[in-house]
Amino acid sequence: MKLTLLILTAMLFASKVMAQPGIQKRYQTKFIMAEDGSTIELDAGTFSFTGSLSLQDKKRIVISGKGIDKTVLSFKGQTDGAEGLRVSNGESIVIENLTVQDSKGDGIKTMNVKGITFRNVKVEWTEGPKPENGGYGLYPVQCENVLIDGCTAIGASDAGIYVGQSRGIVVKNSKAYHNVAGIEIENSLHADVFDNEAYENTGGILVFDLPDLVQKRGGNVRVFNNYIHDNNLRNFAPEGNIVASVADGTGMLIMAATGVEVFNNRFIRNQSVGTGIISYLFTGLPIKDKSYYPFSTAISVHDNVYERDPGPAAILRGSWDGLFKTIRQTGQQIPHILLDGISDSAKLDKDGKLQSDLRICIQNNKDQSLINLDAGGGFKNMSYDQKPFDCQLVPLKASTVNVR
Amino acid sequence: MSVKKIFLLGALLLTFWLTLASWQTKVVPEKLSDYGFFIGDISRQHPAPGVVPYTLNTPLFSDYAEKLRFIKLPSRKSVIYNDTAVLNFPVGTTLIKTFYYPNDFRNQSKGRRLLETRLLTHESEGWKALVYVWNTEQDDALLEVAGENKAVQYVDDQGNTRQQNYLIPNLNQCSGCHNRKEVMVPIGPSVRQLNGNFIYKGSPASENQLLYWQRTGMLTGMPALADCPKAPVWNKPETGSLNDRARTWLDINCAHCHNPDGPAMTSGLNLSYSEKNPTALGILKSPVAAGRGSGGRAFDIVPGKPEQSILIYRLHSTDPGAMMPELGRKVVHTESLDLLKAWIKAMQ
Structure with missing residues (x-):
């Protein structure tokens, strides 16, 4: 009798974590039928899905689990859809207290949502960092008012927390590790990234503007009070992606961005580039987008702490390797801050210097050292x-987000 | 009035109000047969009067499933000719599409298995999608909002028995493709795509669909047929140049998402037939958020080098994290890949 009960319980438990086609339909139906203003409660347990779960054309919805690692949506056996969760064309959407695992593509993609809270x-890939993992963990794109608070991203083959082509952004109290890029703000306006820990990625935090996109230009990005350390992971991004060119050992990289203020961060043991400031031209990629601005301008890096173990850079590939060898041949330690030195010749004043409001200013950092390449x-x-x-540049304005 | 009477009156009013409310909310039919689109045994898909079958010159690839398409215009209404986009069908129109696999592609008389019938209905608030899944008895199809995966088996045109899964989309997935600026729209029936022949029941020879629509009053304002644009048939070289056929294939298979108002606009890749900017079309364009969809390749299209082009890699992949389109394909469409490889190979 006892044995029967035990077996029954075991079977129940097993059925809870194994492939459950019924679960797919039940949850997807919940998402489709949800009334505006309602909360979709997800039970505790591990649920396996074979396809993406999507929420569309909804307002004021809360998708609420029972907690990180308590409500686990696993996409390990996924056969349909390019992401785990997908939210599109919504307003005031909250996703909270849950874990998304092993999606074949991106973890949670939200597109065209006004007011999105994570x-x-x-979001994690559970088999460690590898190129077969999905690209982005948290992936709001073309959204307005984005809040990412208390989140964790692990193992993304591109960026763990990625905000693209969006405006009005706060990323705080979050952790990103074992990704190629920990946190990335791309072609986005008005972003505050603070109180985060980005560690053991290839690159900790990236601020990029890329060509050929719908939202052309980002800016007003503040990165402060973050702990950015030990980002020396070997780059495992599939070639062709822009992050594949990020050097192993990068704390922070700013590329082709305008209006970035980096302050009060601790950059510890990022063994190649503590903070890099480069133009898109440095990548050697072709630019055909005539409206694209490839230079990094109006960048301020101040009051940060830089520390690093002595010795060579992290193990590097390609052109970075040659570059760092060249530096070391001069007998110098690799400086914490690296600039490509490529600036917009159209914006020089009569003395041949960049206009004062567009300059790159580096001041008052602990153990500051730099190289202009x-x-x-x-x-x-x-x-x-x-x-x-x-x-010094005029401090940037704080970003506020209007979300639930 | 006693309390009891007030209560009774209240209950009566409530019942009355509820009845009214239920009249006002439109009830979605549970069964395909409820619509009366087909006469007789509905699995034979014989259209009722007013339901007109049509076909497209180059259709969307759907895992080798075959499709039967029908249109039902509201009575005495017509469509106004417009050859720049999908036709602007009047409110009250229903587009009907049934997906099936012949048991043997070499011999259609060996029967077929109907999988799903999708409806796009133009209501006053906009287009709405519904999916009806055919039952095992094949005597009706039932409304399904959350989609389904079905195992299918058939003998292909080479005589090989093939087994695969077939995805019936959920309602969100419908608008994942049928989407312009987040508004649901039809994809296929444009003048270009309809400008081809069809054998209508009861007539001995085939007739051009546009002429038929004009003759029966379905289409107004049509110029001379010779002035109507015509999409080539992707696998019939006599119908168009290599470039034209490849671009038409990309247009119908990719551009519903990859257009400046579509869900894939974030990528900056536009595969519409009308796109003229080579970078937007993917030529030497770096990927944006492809992740491992890049397949380790640097550009979407490398002229002359299909084996280095991400586009070919993603159309060849069946991994959900890398493949394109993201939905509705579980097997490789070898024949169209050959077309696109030849197209890229021929590029200078």
Whole structure:
């Protein structure tokens, strides 16, 4: 009798974590039938899905689990759909207290949502960092008012937390590790990224503007009070993706962005590039988008802490390797801050300097050191001189988001 | 009035109000047969009067499933000719599409298995999609909002027995493709795609669909047939150049998402037939959010080099995290891949 009960219980438990086609239909129906203003409660347990779950054309919906690692949506056996959860064309949507695992593509993609909150959400690939993992963990794109709070992203083959082509963004209290990029803000306007921990990624935090996109230009991005450390993971992004060109050992990389303020962060043991500031031209990729602005301008890096173990850079591939070897051949330690030195010749004043409001200013960082690569001049006049960057920019305005 | 009477009156009013309310909410038929689109045994798909079958020159690939398409215009209404986009069908129109697999592609008389019938209905609030899944008895199809996966088996045109899964989309997946600026729209029936022949029941020879529509009053304002644009048939070289056939195939298979107002606009890749910017079309364009969909390749299209083009990689993949389209394909469409490879190969 006892044995029968035990077997029954075991069977019940097993059926709860194994492939459940009924679950797919039940949850998808819930998502389709949800009335505006309602809460979709997800039970505790691990649920396996064979296809994406999608929510569309809804307002004021809360998708609420019982907690990170308590409500687990597993997409390990996924055969349909390019993401785990997908939300599109919505208003005031909250996703909270749940874990999304092993989706074949992106973890949670939200597109064209006005007011999207991710709160206490974990997205992870459970078999460690590898190129077969999905691209993005949390992936709001073309959204307005984005709040990411108390989230964790692990193992993304592109960026763990990625905000693209959006405006009005706060990313805080979150963790990203074992991704190629921990946190990335791309072609996005008005973003505050603070109180996060980005560690053991290839690159901790990236701020990029890329060509050929619908939302052309990002800006007003503040990155502060973050703990960005030990980002020395070997880059495992599939070739062709822009993050595949991020050097192993990058704390933060700013590319082709305008209006970025980086302050009060701790950059610890990022063994190649503590903070890099480069233009898109540095990638060597072709630019055909005439309205694209490839330079990094109006960048301010101040009051951060830089620390690093002595010795060579993290193990690197391709052109980065050659570059760092060249630096080391000069007998120098690799500086914490790296600039490609490529600036917009159309924005120079009569003294040949960048207009004062567009300059790159690096000031008052603990253990500050830098190298200007003079990449535009064929690396001929590489310089460690900090004076040209000893300036201040007007602090950027805080970003506020209007979400539930 | 006693309390009891007030209560009774209240109950009566409530009943009355509920009845009224239920009249006002339109009830969606549970069964396909409820609509009366087909006469007799509905699995034979013989259209009722007013329901007109049609076909497209180059259709969307749906895992080798065959499709029967019908249109029902509201009585005495017509469509106004417009050759720049999908026709603007009047409110009250229903587009009906039944997906099936012949048991043997070499011999259609060996029977078929109907899988689903999709309806796109143009209501006053806009287009609405509904999916009806055929039962095992094949005598009716039942409304299904959450989609389904079905195992199918058939003998292909080479005589090989093939087994595969077939995805019946959920309602959100319908508008994942039928979507312009987040508004649901039909994809196929444009003048270009309808400009081809069809054998109508009861007539001995085939007739051009546009002429038929004009003759029966379904289409007004049509110019001379010779002035109507015509999409080639992707696998019939006599109907168009390599470039034209490849672009038409991409248009119907990809551009419903990959257009500046579609769900894939975030990628900056536009595969519409009308796109003229080579970068937007993918030529030497770096991917944006392809992830492992890049297949380790640098550009969407590398002229002359199909084996280095991401587009070919993603159309060849059946991994849900890498493949394109994201939905509705579980097997590789070898024949169209050959077309696209030849197209890229021929590019300078």
